[in-house]
Amino acid sequence: MVYLQKPWLKVYDSRIDEHVQIEHNSLYEFLQGAVTRYNDKPAFTFFGKVWTFNETKEFTDRLATALHKEGFKKSDRLAIMLPNCPQYIFTLFATFRMGGIAVQVNPMYVEREIEHVLNDSGSKYIVVLDAFYQKVKKVQPNTSVERVLVVGFGGERIALTDGDHYLDEFLHDEVHIPEVDINGHEDVALLQYTGGTTGPSKGVMLTHKNLLANFNQVCDFAYKTCDNKPEDFKMITVLPMFHVYGLSSVALCGIREGANQIVLPRFDPKEIMETVKREKPFQMSGVPTMFFALNSQEGLEDCGFDQMYYISCGGAPLPIEAAKLFEKRTGVKLLDGYGLSESAPTAIFSPPFVQRKYGSVGIPVQSTTVRIVQTTDDGFVDAPVGEAGELIIKGPQVMKGYWNRPDDTTEVLKDDWLFTGDIAKMDEDGYFYIVDRKKDMIIASGYNVYPTEIEEVLYQLDAVEEALVVGVPDPYRGETVKAYVKLKAGAVITEEEIKQFGKENLAPYKAPKDVEILEELPKSSVGKLLRRVLRDQEKLKIKA
Numbered sequence: 001m002v003y004l005q006k007p008w009l010k011v012y013d014s015r016i017d018e019h020v021q022i023e024h025n026s027l028y029e030f031l032q033g034a035v036t037r038y039n040d041k042p043a044f045t046f047f048g049k050v051w052t053f054n055e056t057k058e059f060t061d062r063l064a065t066a067l068h069k070e071g072f073k074k075s076d077r078l079a080i081m082l083p084n085c086p087q088y089i090f091t092l093f094a095t096f097r098m099g100g101i102a103v104q105v106n107p108m109y110v111e112r113e114i115e116h117v118l119n120d121s122g123s124k125y126i127v128v129l130d131a132f133y134q135k136v137k138k139v140q141p142n143t144s145v146e147r148v149l150v151v152g153f154g155g156e157r158i159a160l161t162d163g164d165h166y167l168d169e170f171l172h173d174e175v176h177i178p179e180v181d182i183n184g185h186e187d188v189a190l191l192q193y194t195g196g197t198t199g200p201s202k203g204v205m206l207t208h209k210n211l212l213a214n215f216n217q218v219c220d221f222a223y224k225t226c227d228n229k230p231e232d233f234k235m236i237t238v239l240p241m242f243h244v245y246g247l248s249s250v251a252l253c254g255i256r257e258g259a260n261q262i263v264l265p266r267f268d269p270k271e272i273m274e275t276v277k278r279e280k281p282f283q284m285s286g287v288p289t290m291f292f293a294l295n296s297q298e299g300l301e302d303c304g305f306d307q308m309y310y311i312s313c314g315g316a317p318l319p320i321e322a323a324k325l326f327e328k329r330t331g332v333k334l335l336d337g338y339g340l341s342e343s344a345p346t347a348i349f350s351p352p353f354v355q356r357k358y359g360s361v362g363i364p365v366q367s368t369t370v371r372i373v374q375t376t377d378d379g380f381v382d383a384p385v386g387e388a389g390e391l392i393i394k395g396p397q398v399m400k401g402y403w404n405r406p407d408d409t410t411e412v413l414k415d416d417w418l419f420t421g422d423i424a425k426m427d428e429d430g431y432f433y434i435v436d437r438k439k440d441m442i443i444a445s446g447y448n449v450y451p452t453e454i455e456e457v458l459y460q461l462d463a464v465e466e467a468l469v470v471g472v473p474d475p476y477r478g479e480t481v482k483a484y485v486k487l488k489a490g491a492v493i494t495e496e497e498i499k500q501f502g503k504e505n506l507a508p509y510k511a512p513k514d515v516e517i518l519e520e521l522p523k524s525s526v527g528k529l530l531r532r533v534l535r536d537q538e539k540l541k542i543k544a
Contacts, residue, residue, distance in 0.1 A: 008430025074099030203403030236284035306331030368395035442471030463491035
């Protein structure tokens, strides 16, 4: 049971406690504490307009008052369908203040997906960007939504149906909110819908304490050993808040640390470079595809990334070659981590205070135990150090369960252990390495083949910007390896040359037998490469 001995603790800095300290009982109490601490310091900057911490609480309280007047009560669900903007945070904390549950809705959802989330959650209210208003109105009759509140970023306002309001017109001038008794350990604060790779998306129930624990864990790892954090530091908030990584590990961390968050509603590599040059931020976070795109930009070296404290990456495995290239060109540390919606999201992180190990996602955050287990006839046993198995997690950030899905909950939560479905290994120092998703594993001629290992090899080719590997049915081998690649702008390489490179650098059963060059690879709304889309396309080809 070496995992329960927590070998990673020996690399903790002396200023990092083994257990995370959670100061507040609810997320609204946390906001109150931040406002008391930071007052009139800038909290959010959005297209040149600045909101202070005091103004953030004022807008939040006025919105909570308006919701109360409308009859909104504890445990009611309010959906948020917005890109990154300060109004996202105001709406979120107003919901928390009333003891409600915020429901994250991806703005890129089509009507069918919107309807599913609204119905599954039982949302009574939705706050939506004006550009998506008509999509919501089309599905509203099929849902429990009673009121639609709209956010606009300027320009001519669209006509709204009677009963709907623009958010700023919905506010009450006088603040009058009843006290709401919140149990931080039990009361759900957020429903984060998963991608639904095996059916309709499921709502991950994250309690107040789940989120409070996790952003405190991330902040402690990131900043507790930082000796040069400026009093007025800025951070770039470009990861979508509608994803728990962008919300918890970025936006909520920024509030805790008193940062002026430069809020960007979408990722554009040139805009990021211009923002870094102009604002001189202290920190930002991203997903691997953002760094693929930045690596392809001219002038990356001259933006001032080297003046940043560090940049974190999560959401998907970060290829070693991409990380090294970004660091070489910018001079800033790009530190990997691991998490999932069910762990709010961060479980493992490469903090600035530990020795860097390329390929590793780091060490478990405070109050978190991580194990690598292998299945046996009697259950599961711990895998030896260095051997692959399923990664399981126990900690205060692990979800309460799936909304109205007890069977799905018991399938992944066993004795408080979260079974992630990810294949990983741990070294003797307690650093973890993600090998692959259990369901993504390819079995070729009886051998286990992990797509990420092959993708790492393909990324060594200078011409390759993005790569995805899937298993396709093979009558002789059972499955064989197929690679899809996107080339860098202006790069020239043939599919045969890529296959030859694979033969020279991989065992025969791992080398791609087929390669397809595409203009774009499928991605999720947060920029995560979607292997399952390509796998499903291959299945459809066979059926056809």
